[in-house]
Amino acid sequence: MNRLPLLAATVFLAVGCGNTDDSDNKAECQVEAIDLSGCDRSTLSVVQPEGIWNTNIAFEDGYIGPSSIRFSPGDPLLIGLTMTTKQISPDTFYLASDVTGSDGGAVRYAFSACKASGPGQVQGVVRVCVNGAKTRQGTFTATRVVRREGEAEADRVELLGQVALPRGRPTGLVAAGGYAYVMAREEGLFVYDVKDPARPTLVSEQKFANEIFTTGLVSGTTLYVGTYARGLRICDLTANPAVPVCDKTILADGPVRVDALTKDGNLLYVASPAPKSDVIILDVTQPLAPSLVVRYTVEGSSPSLGEYPYSLAALDNRLYVSNWSYGVSVTDVTDVATKKAPKLVGRYGGPATSALAVGKIGTATAVFQGSDAWGSSLLALDATNPEAIVQRGTLALRPEASLGGLTLSGTSLYVANYQDGLRVYDVSSLGTPKPAGYFNTWSETDAGRGLSYFEGLQGVHVADGLVYGWDTTRGLLIFRHTP
Numbered sequence: 001m002n003r004l005p006l007l008a009a010t011v012f013l014a015v016g017c018g019n020t021d022d023s024d025n026k027a028e029c030q031v032e033a034i035d036l037s038g039c040d041r042s043t044l045s046v047v048q049p050e051g052i053w054n055t056n057i058a059f060e061d062g063y064i065g066p067s068s069i070r071f072s073p074g075d076p077l078l079i080g081l082t083m084t085t086k087q088i089s090p091d092t093f094y095l096a097s098d099v100t101g102s103d104g105g106a107v108r109y110a111f112s113a114c115k116a117s118g119p120g121q122v123q124g125v126v127r128v129c130v131n132g133a134k135t136r137q138g139t140f141t142a143t144r145v146v147r148r149e150g151e152a153e154a155d156r157v158e159l160l161g162q163v164a165l166p167r168g169r170p171t172g173l174v175a176a177g178g179y180a181y182v183m184a185r186e187e188g189l190f191v192y193d194v195k196d197p198a199r200p201t202l203v204s205e206q207k208f209a210n211e212i213f214t215t216g217l218v219s220g221t222t223l224y225v226g227t228y229a230r231g232l233r234i235c236d237l238t239a240n241p242a243v244p245v246c247d248k249t250i251l252a253d254g255p256v257r258v259d260a261l262t263k264d265g266n267l268l269y270v271a272s273p274a275p276k277s278d279v280i281i282l283d284v285t286q287p288l289a290p291s292l293v294v295r296y297t298v299e300g301s302s303p304s305l306g307e308y309p310y311s312l313a314a315l316d317n318r319l320y321v322s323n324w325s326y327g328v329s330v331t332d333v334t335d336v337a338t339k340k341a342p343k344l345v346g347r348y349g350g351p352a353t354s355a356l357a358v359g360k361i362g363t364a365t366a367v368f369q370g371s372d373a374w375g376s377s378l379l380a381l382d383a384t385n386p387e388a389i390v391q392r393g394t395l396a397l398r399p400e401a402s403l404g405g406l407t408l409s410g411t412s413l414y415v416a417n418y419q420d421g422l423r424v425y426d427v428s429s430l431g432t433p434k435p436a437g438y439f440n441t442w443s444e445t446d447a448g449r450g451l452s453y454f455e456g457l458q459g460v461h462v463a464d465g466l467v468y469g470w471d472t473t474r475g476l477l478i479f480r481h482t483p
Contacts, residue, residue, distance in 0.1 A: 029110040029129035031087060031094040036125070039114035045090035048119040052145050052450040054400040054419070055079075055111075056374035057126050059138035066374045066402070069095065069111075069142055070450030079109060080451050093122055105130045111140060120144030143400040145419045147440055156437030157422060160197040160466070162477045165190055166205070170470035172215035174223070175463040177241050179203075181223055182476055183213035189225060189235075191242055197466060197478040203242040208233070217261040217268075222287040224268065226258025232270065234288055250290050251280065264314035267293065267337060271321065273308035277301070279321060281336060293336060299344040301326045306352075311405075313358035313367075318345075318386065320367060322353040328369050330386035346386035350379055357408035358383075361430045368413055368427070370403040372454065378403065378415065382430055393432030395425070405459035407467075412436060412483065414467055418456040422469055424481055437481055441471055448473040 027033055053069040067079040076083035078097040085096035093113035101107040113124035121143045128136040168187030173180055178195040188207025192200045207213075212228035223235035223244055231251025235244035251258075251270075260271040268290060270280040278297040282290040298321055301307040307326035312319065317334040319342065329347040336342055353369040360366065367381040367389070380393040397403060397417065404416035411428035421441035425433030442456045449455055454472070461468045467479040 027132045028134035029096065029108040029127045029132065031092065031110075031112055034110070034112045034125050034127065036112060036114055039124075041091040041113075041115070043116040044093050044113055044122070046119050047088070047093055047113070047116045047122060048144075049086070049088050049093070050144075051120075052444045052455075053120070053142045054145055054374075054453050055140050055142035056399065057138055057140045059126075059136055061136070063138075064374075066453035068450055068453050068455070073445055074447070074450070077450055078111065081109065093124070101130060106132070108132075111142075113142075120146065141399075145400055145442065145444060147442070148398070148420065151438070151440060154437075154439045156482050157424060157439040157467075158480045158482070159439060160478045160480055161194075161200050162474055163192065163200045163202070164473070164475040166202065169472050170458065170475060171213065172226075172459060173461050173468055173470045173476065174216045174218045175461060175466075175468050176218040177237075179241050180468060180476060180478075181216055181218065181225075181244070182470065183216050183225060185212050185214075185228075188213055189244070189246070191244065192476060193242065194468075194478060197480075200476055200478065204244075206244075206246060208246075214258055215260055217263060219263050219268075219284070220287060222284075224261055226261060226270070227252075228257055229255045229274075231256040232258060232290075234290070236288055248288055250282065250292075256280070259309070260311045262312040262314050264333075265337075267314075267333070269312050269314055269319060271309040271312045273310065277303035277308050279309055279312065279319070279342075281333075281342075283337060293339075294342065296331070296342045298323055298326070298329045298331065298347075300347075301329070310354040311356050313356060315358050315360075315365065318365075318383075320356060320358045320383070322356045322369060323347075324354060324371075325352045327351075328353055328356060328367055328381065328383075328389070330383055330389070346383070346389055348381055348383075348389040348391070350381075350391065351377060353379075355403060355406045357406040357413060359408040361411065361427060364430050366408070366427065366430050368406055368408065368433075370397075370406060370415070372402045372404060372418075374402065374453075375399040376402050378406075378425075378433060380427065380430055380433060392430045395433050401456070402453070404454070404457060407460045407462050409462040412481065414460045414462060414481075416457040416460040416469060418442075418454060418458070421457050422460065422467070422477075422479060426483070436483055439479060441469070441474060441477065446473045 070077040081097040087094040113122040168184040172183040215226040225233040234248040235246035257274040268282040281293040311322040319331040327349040378395040401420040415423040424437040426436040
């Protein structure tokens, strides 16, 4: 998963914030202008404005999205922007950020609490103003991100080694042959020698102008690297896997975004939310010279409704796609290599989904799905009969700590749970996943925390009996899980 978190944290609030000619009310985002008469402001006396809080915002125009507030450490931030006003008293909780809009107008984002449910949770009103006039309003809930009550640092999971990236933030990782290949947005590719997992060592790095790396997949001696707008970069590991030769590309002649990759046989499946919101299927019989087989848009899905392909899995001639608000779809890809068209055979709507893992649990085809929205959950689906997918279990996650990625290995499901770190679940019976270990990777005092809602452990990958994770500030982490 790769959500470009800082962008996601701020851009949605600017939508609809054009200038206005209303001259009657020029201070509608000041604390005095926000009507809190129906609130229980006496409860605000218990609030402790410290650390990092995650917040969910619901505008009256129907838009709902998560963001963050940072009181400390470092400079205070509101939705990833400099916090310019902070008024905290026994009956007041008011925060604001002032920026200059693209048209030169003065834009203010204002949060004023209505009540508190405890020292680390408030609810209230959010407004956006341009030149003092309200252009958008809604409500928000904000919760301080702290460790789950009663938990230690770890349970049945050992942290063997870790290393922060020299620059940037990781967006993806794959490990093979004693090396970990870490994708890091515009900073490109970092390669680590992980033969001794306690001492991961950086052995090479490379980046390319105008390319933002998102995800990767290793097949044999080839590394495929997805980009945000330049298709795939192809890296040859044959001569020296520590120093990939990444001089080939495909799909780079247009603004093709790649969010996920999966491979089955000689077919490589590419989840591409933009520009066409489709799955690009490549023949990689010649690994360094892929050829296009077909560009497939899941039948019935609609980009205008936010139905984009974000994650993929392939099993037994079936392609499984997480399509956000369209849910999980199952497509028959039998003989696609011989030009037989892919055909949708089933889907499960459920909650919006951005991550999935697929495998066999006994004789059943198990699909685990999760989203990175506020209040997300983990669903266990039985897709043995894809025409009639059945939900076998569900597990609610904490609203303030969402889900970044999933990996199924045997009967263990590994979940990158952002601020709740690495979570492991026993899925030996296809029902509600049962806790089987964890490692709390989050510390709000880590440098660089609090830029967005999507902070902490972003993704997880299993290789050679070890569990690899990538964290927005801690970088590469290597774990051993003991069931």
